[in-house]
Amino acid sequence: MDNSKAKILTIITAVIGVIGAILFIRVLMAGDDSEAMDSAVNVIVHYSKILLIVTALIAVGLSLFSMLKNPKALKKALIGIVALAILFGISYALASDAAVTNQFGDIVKNGEAGSTSKMISTLITFTGILGALAIGTIGFGFVKSLIK
Numbered sequence: 001m002d003n004s005k006a007k008i009l010t011i012i013t014a015v016i017g018v019i020g021a022i023l024f025i026r027v028l029m030a031g032d033d034s035e036a037m038d039s040a041v042n043v044i045v046h047y048s049k050i051l052l053i054v055t056a057l058i059a060v061g062l063s064l065f066s067m068l069k070n071p072k073a074l075k076k077a078l079i080g081i082v083a084l085a086i087l088f089g090i091s092y093a094l095a096s097d098a099a100v101t102n103q104f105g106d107i108v109k110n111g112e113a114g115s116t117s118k119m120i121s122t123l124i125t126f127t128g129i130l131g132a133l134a135i136g137t138i139g140f141g142f143v144k145s146l147i148k
Contacts, residue, residue, distance in 0.1 A: 016051065023047055087129055088122070095121035 023044040030036040067074040097118035099107045 019047065020044075088126055091126035091129060092118075092122045095119075095125050097121070 026040040
């Protein structure tokens, strides 16, 4: 990155930081007044949401732009997305659509059997599969480094 772009990025970062600091000071100055505190916290939460959305859009946009310029990276990304879709399909097939119960066997509020229960179970199973793959990959790398 050339010097002028670095300066512009530094200025933008500084402005974002100063705005965040001012909003944080407003929260600290609100004291015990609940209405002032609610207002100050509301503003800083909305500011954070906007920053998160803008950051995510920039990151995804630049990633897509970079992949479109590099067909090999695009191919790898598509293979990864297909692999995740296959794992999600396996998770969906393994998931239960039974009612969600508490420790006493009573159905929890809004925990009836059906599609919502199936999707939550799918996401839990999907997370477990990805976690197991991550732990397995770390273990494989550790064993491979011990052998060398």
